[in-house]
Amino acid sequence: MAKKNRPKQELERLREIAEDYYIRLNKTGREIAEILDVSEQTVSNWKKGRTGEKPWDDRKKEIQLTPVKLKELLMEESYKIVKGETSNVNADQLSKFMAAIDRLDKSVNPRIAMSVLQMRDNFMAEVAPERAIEDLEYNKQFLQHLIALES
Structure with a gap:
């Protein structure tokens, strides 16, 4: 209740x-x-x-629409084309999408990086608290660097 x-x-x-x-x-x-x-x-x-x-x-x-998921969906469409089936995306669009995905694969989302760094900080706080404190400033600088790259 x-x-x-x-x-x-x-x-x-x-x-x-x-x-x-x-x-x-x-x-x-x-x-x-x-x-x-x-x-x-x-x-x-x-x-x-x-x-x-x-x-x-x-x-x-x-x-949930991550670069990996997008790549999977686009690969399915590519496979349809290879098999001679009708794709939901035309070849030109597919090519442009794949190029965009490749660019996304080479970048890191600051929010995801922050989440991973927070998990690492929690882990380090348990196993090596002194090291966790030392790493905090570097993590902050790294996140600021990623944010600057996005701008």
Whole structure:
């Protein structure tokens, strides 16, 4: 049974957790409701997003459409062409897409790098706390460098 009359701060924290479960961990609304002890309707409302925010489904698609996934889809279309089947993408478009994917493969998204560095920081804090502190400044400089490259 979902709890009622939770403080706004607690609901906001649960909403952030729910969003992470939905987008990153691919949990269903029902699973999230059960885990966080909220109603499915609450999760459904959260998924719609606030005014000015993209719905969670849109954000999930954006995150899941990685260069690797795009490359897989484009390779499937290429295979159709090779087999003489009709592709959903014409050869010129396919060529342009593949060139764009190759460029993406050679770049690193700062958000992904930050996530990986945070996991590494947590690991290092457990096994070598002194080293973790030393590395923190270099990690920050590296992220700033990646952000500058994107501009």
